[in-house]
Amino acid sequence: MKKKLMSRRKFLGLSSSAIAGALFGPNLNMLTAAPTDPFDYSILPKGTREYIASNCAMCVNKCGIIGEVVNGKLHKINPNPRHVKSRGMLCAKGNAGVSLPYSPDRLKTPLLRTGKRGEGKWKEISWDEAFKYVAKNLADLKQKYENRSSVAFASTEGFQEEFYYYLVNSFGSLNTVRHTTLCLSTNIQGWSSVFGSFPDADLANAEYVLMLGSDRAQALITPDSVDFQRYKPKGQKLIVLDPRFTETGAKADRWYPIKPRTDQGFVLAMINVIISENLYDHKFVETYTHGFEELKELVAEYTPEWAEKKCEIAADEIRKTAREFADHAPRSVIYPGRRSSFYSHEVYVRQTFAILAAICGCWDTKGAVVPKSSIKLASHDVMFPFFNLTRDRVDREAVNLVKDVVPSAVQCPMIGTGLPDDSCAFLSEKDGSWITFREAVLQDDPYPVRGFFCFKQNPVQSVPNVKKTMKMLEKMEFICVIEQQMSDTAWYADIVLPHSTYLESWDPAHSIGGIWPIVEMRQPVIKPLFDTKTMFEISGGIIHEMLKIPSLWDDIDPVDLVDFKKNVVEDILDKPIQDYIKHQLVNHPGAYKQLLKEGFYTVDGGRPTYGKTLKPGFRFKSKTGKIELFNERYKEFGLFPLPKYCEPEILPDPGQYRFLVGRTAWNTHTSTQNNPYLWEIQKENAVWLNTGEAKKKGIVDGEYVRIKSKIGEQRIKAYVTEKIRPDCVFYVNGWGRKSPGMSRAYKSGASEAEIIDDVLDTISGGVCMHETFVTIKKA
Amino acid sequence: MEMSFESLKETIFAQSRTLRPGMQDKHETSAWDKNRLDVESALALKNIFFYLSLIFRYPTEQIYSEIAGHLEAFTDFFTDYGGAVPELPPIDDLQPEYISLFVNNQGFVPAAPYASCYQGDGLLMSDNFYRLRQIIMESGFMLDASVHELEDHLAVLLEFCSSLLNTLVEKNNSSDKNLMACIYALLEISYRYIEPLVDDFTDKINSYASYDFYKVTGKALKSLFHDADPIYVQLLGFRSNSTNELQG
Amino acid sequence: MKNKRYAIVLDTKKCLNCKACTVACKFENFVPVGDDTYRIWVTELPLQGKFPHLHQEYQTSQCQHCENAPCEKVCPTKATFTTPEGVVLVDYKKCILCKACMTACPYDARFVSEHHESVEKCTFCMHRVSEGREPACVETCPVRVREFGDLNDPNSKVSRLLSSRPYLQLKPEKNTRPRLFYVL
Incomplete structure (x- = not known):
């Protein structure tokens, strides 16, 4: 009763003032009279469903999407089942893209x-x-x-x-x-030092796949993440080398927990075995490569027994892997992967990978490592002024x-x-x-x-x-x-x-090179909000x-x-x-229409072409025009022309762990943690710590620890597991944010930028994210 | 048999949250009895809605001077509903305050001023959004082309309510059959779009505001909409099962 | 013309644990964000072995669309029913939120949905299937863990998978006769 009387007093108070007083100025209305004749219903939903083809932009892959727009609102993003690159898949991030334009947190005005x-x-x-x-x-x-x-x-x-x-x-x-030097500049440089370009892997046709330091099951790359399980040929063998037992490792025929920073040693020993046992592709080496004798001399000392001491993988296992690799060649892949911002000698690591592929003739043929093809688009002949003050x-x-x-x-x-x-x-x-x-x-x-x-x-x-x-x-x-x-x-x-978000904008056509080259474009799926x-x-x-x-x-x-x-x-x-x-x-009749309809365009039905670099007269982008096992330009620059083994010179102090960083399938670097549909999958990151090490320190699974490097310290939950070597620790990137506003990621877990030291690879200018050592103690 | 306020409200809540065909058709039979409207109260509420609409817009110089110029006229309203008369900070402080609360803060927006954000998954343009757009259009309004906002922005909703009250007052003496549709629209916006927002919205303001201005005005907004039942009963002259004593 | 008998066959050995299916399902079916609201899920099965000899699998799951559905039996309002194709559905209008079905379900496949104001669960995306489209989880999966189809059609992918590979079903001891088959 009392409450109602209060209301009454308030209400009367309301009517006694404010009537005459409020003569507001002109032009204040946000709403205006709707036109009545003809009545414009265009801003109202049509009451229908539309399917609009475009391409995803939640990460770098640009998978094919079909926006399902119901009554003018994007209800769902479906994968484009016909898309040549993404093979009809769409990951968690791609699906969660629906919430991007509708996030109240987005920027709305300058x-x-x-x-x-x-x-x-x-x-x-x-x-x-x-x-x-x-x-x-x-x-x-x-x-x-x-x-x-x-x-x-x-x-x-x-x-x-x-x-x-x-x-x-x-x-x-x-x-x-x-971003390149934060990601794959060493990879591009290392492979290019041998083949003159950075290739892809034909996982859909390979019989033998060797993956070092790539977690394709979680760090998704299309088409590789699709092909490596869905389209792998029957009997394909997958060998994974990683200090962590990842989702990719879980799919492997053999997982080797390699000591971090020693991948080069493993592959050098494989090369040693393949050359000393005469398993390499003589004809290929002779026809296409330069510097085999020098290589042979270099790897003579890199025996599996030598490598065992570096990599902590048994010599026999290395020997077995080398023989199998050569046995399946040319349908053997040493996987180039993508991010390689790992170590200061990373260019040489990737050079070593490329050389293994080269001597086994696993190049530019079905089931091998294949140079990217691309569909040429007409460029605008744009001449920008030449400025003197530059x-x-x-x-x-x-x-x-x-x-x-x-x-x-x-x-x-x-x-x-x-x-x-x-x-x-x-x-x-x-x-x-x-x-x-x-x-x-x-x-x-x-x-x-x-x-x-x-x-x-x-x-x-x-x-x-x-x-x-x-x-x-x-x-x-x-x-x-x-x-x-x-x-x-x-x-x-x-x-x-x-x-504007990728769902609201026109984006230009873009040629995406690969074994299955395509052209993509974006059109607005919805009107800008x-x-x-x-x-x-x-x-x-x-x-x-x-x-x-x-x-x-x-x-x-x-x-x-x-x-x-x-x-x-x-x-x-x-x-x-x-x-x-x-x-x-302009040189592709019908392409624009096709892009509007499907979001992508291919030539020849998107079939791969193999062997264009193996035709007589082809010059590789190198000084000799050949595949350089011995890099002549590196020699001129005072670099190692051959992939000499680089010892890990920066060593951990006792009690320190090497810090590794990586990704999950449901976040893209730092851009997605605040998306409610992704946040509910993972609410903070956790540091992987080997069970034995945790026991020594009395750290139990799920408790908070402090992780400290030379440059900073972070608080994070411990994930105590057998899935990681005892000498390193790991967490995924993108957490522990500075913005209190990244309400979901703020102070949840730890940021890698706060602890990774700025070590540089001085060949490509890349950062080395795995050259940091940390200590861990209970928080 | 005349419909009571409670059953009217029930009808509104029973309606689908998605689009419906032709709102006018549904209500044209219930003609409006002109004698029932409390015109004075309607005008007062119209002005209060409009003033609150100004407050929850970005304070450009024009908007700021309107807010400043009319604050005195709403002294009673703020005292009663907000517990104090809001102190208006200088425009150079109010603008960043507005942005940090309602537009963009460090990576997020603390008190999103959109009705959709208080329903479902908290994102913009939720299920109810197109229904709102339809109600606005069928009431004869649309967003001005120069306004880059969504229709469920609190300021738009409040202005819309103000306009609906204006229509009621202006056409009160005519026998316009659409007046009943106007009342339905007013109640639906109030109860299904604004009222569900006010509690969370003001809580967020209270946690993040640096000045009292939006705390006090937010509180006034909240209390006003908590008080909506008796206000609408009196103003629209409906029979009520529980708030009849207000008529006295 | 025989009736269709819908089923999903899963090859979970291929699962990447990428969660694409769970997010796709949430958008497709208006499933609210929240740890307790889900129609499908991916479980990391326990890690086996000792370092460095490890083995791990990931198991996707959802409503099993049991032919002998405990949820249907306990529903006091007959809100839960089975279609002629064998799809177990909930009539949201009939549901009184008594949650008996949630208790009865051996697979924890049901939850209370604010959106539908009802207990709900996987529908095999029948609204998509009726338009000739695949269920959202089937379509979006990078490695195609699930296949959806008609058991009465011997040439359907599901029939061919089941005739060529051994399979198991979850909690056979409950005698629920699920329409989800996990090939080995």
Whole structure:
């Protein structure tokens, strides 16, 4: 009764005031009168189901999807059963992509920082204001430092990345830095040193598969993760070498718990056996390779008995594996895999893998390691202006960079003998080297870098040694992040530009090389929910504002500017993106229609072609034009031309464990942990610790421990298991986040960026994530 | 036999959460008795809804000055429902406060101002969303093309309720058969979209707010919607089984 | 024309433990996020052996669509029923949430759904099957652990698998006669 009387008093209070007083100003309505004639029902759902083909973007694989849109809302993402690359599958992440556009946490409108960096004070601005602001800052930095490379541009792979490079090239910085050196740069470099390119493995036809350090059952790669169980030929043997008993190991005919950092020794001993027992492919070696005699001489000492001491795998097992591999050749695969950011000598490890494939003739033939084919798309003949005020990359221009700039990163006594000490020998022009780049920026050597753009990369979480990354960001006078969510890096930006999700945008056609080459494209599965844009539109918007600032164009030939305005701005950026796509496909009649219908396009029904590098007259991309078992360029650079065994020079102190990092099938690096449908599978990560070791320390399964390295410490749950060697520990990446807002991942588990030391591979510039030693104690 | 308020509410909750065909058809038989509307109260509530709608929008300079300019007129309302008159921080503080609570915080949004987020899996555009869009359209409204928001944003919902009350008052003397549909819409928005949001929404504001402004206004919003039954009974002149004494 | 007899045959030795099926099922069938709400699941069976000789398998499972369904027997309102094809379904409108079926089910395959305001479970995605599509879990799996089909059709994948490989069924001692078959 009392409550009701209260209500009454309140209600009367309500009517007595506020009636006349509230004469609100004009133009305040968000709602407007709906047109009545004709009544526009277009924004209402059609009451039907539509199936729209596109491609996934939850990780790098770009699997085929068909969005099932019910009444205008994406209800489910189905796999495209006809898709040549993904073979009709869609993983947990791909399925959970449905929640991406509908996440209330996503960025919705451009935000401008108003407080201190990282303080979290923002105001909303319009896209016009945002474009102006970015262009002005670019102009200011260019004026102040008289060097366009004073602004750096970080990004990661994705279909829209090519439009990011429109912005980069229109400004004229050479400092771009991509994810590659965090992932597979050593793998690309090592295999290319032998075959001139980075190949794929024909798991669907191989009789014998040797996988070292690849967890294909969890770190999913299409088509490999499909083929290795679903399409494997009957009787195919799978041999897995991994310090952990992974889901992949569980599928193996034999699992060898190899001592970390000794994979090269195992494979060198295999080569030793295959050569000494005369099991190699004489004809192949003679026809296609260069340097066999030198190789033979090198591996003479690498006997299985020698390797047993390194790898802690019995010599007989190594011998058996070598014989089997040679026996099944050429249908034997030594699996290239993907991420190889493991050890400082990793390029030589991958070179060794490639050499094993080469001497057994397991190359470019059915069931072997096969160079990627690709479908050629028409490119736009875009000429960006030549800017006078552009200096070379920081991570290349620095003299004696490795010795002087990254001493902390180079802890390997091999430096000077097998690894270069002046600069990264084979740095990719576009990818750069994250660790060297960051170090050069921190030391202002050779020049200051004070502007930072970041497109869909999250270096605060993904680059080892987070403290240094934070210091690098502090040095910046301007930070612009283009993202879908407020990532740890976006939080420290000056301006954050919201990017549409892959389900809301048109993405250009993209040729994906492989044994089964395809072209893909994305079309919107649903209408954008918020005021977000794609990189195509963002680059166009910023470039238009840049054109209004004369000082940004005073170091180029005026003729270049005229051409640029016509060819880049008017002919591409001002036109609909569909025109761009149609031009890409101009040599493939019917491809555009096919892409709209199916999301992918193939030539010849997507059948593989084998043997194009084995035809007479083919030149491999090497100095001799042959498959180089002995790399002539490495010799010129003072590197090992042959894969000499590299001892693990950085050794653990007593009581230390080598730290390993990896992935699960339900998260992609740092981008998915907050997705409710993935979070419910795994709510925090846990550190794998061998049962015997745990017993010694009195640590029980499920209790919290402290894991400590030279650079940091984390608290994490222990997973006490037989599934890992006693000398190493492991956890999956992407947890223990800085953002309290990654509500689900925040302080849940441990971050790898907080403990991994920044060790560098000085050949490709890659990071070495498994060269960190840790101690573990009860929390 | 005249429908009681309780049975009217029941009808609303019994309706499907998904799309329905032609809302007007369903209610056109129940004509509206013009004498029943408490016009003064309707106007007051209309203004309160609209003022709350302004409060839960991003405070641009224009919105901020509207909020500041009319705060005094709502002193009684805030005192009664929010327990205090909200203190309006300077615009340079209110804007970041709004964003950090309702738009984007470090990786998340603490108090998402969307009705969908308080239903089902907490994501946007849940099952009820298209029904809402339909109700808005059939009531003769749509989002202005310049507004990049979803229809279930709290500010839109409140403005919609305000507009519905306005329609009721304006057409009160006509014999427009759609007035009953208007009442259905008002009650459905209030009870199925706003009311389920207010408790969690205000709890979140209380945990994350740096200033009192949204705490007090949030509390007022919450108490107002907890008090919705007697208010609507009196305002719409329905017979009620439990709140009749308010008529006295 | 004989009736169809639907079944799922699982080759769990291929399972990657990737959880694609469980997430696909949640979206397909409006299954709410939550540890207690699931129609299908993947279990890591106990690790066997001692380091370094280890063995482990992963087992996907769901409602067994028993021919002799304990859940159907205990349902007081006949909400749970079996279709002519042998698919055990719940009529959400008839369910009174007494949960007797949840207790009766030997496979823990049922839960209370807020979305349907009913006890629910795997339906073999009959809404998809009736359109000629496969159940969501079958379709999305990278390695094709499950095959769905008609036991009365000797040429269906399920029939051919069962005639060519030995199989087992879960909890045979309960005499439930499941329509899920695990090939060895």
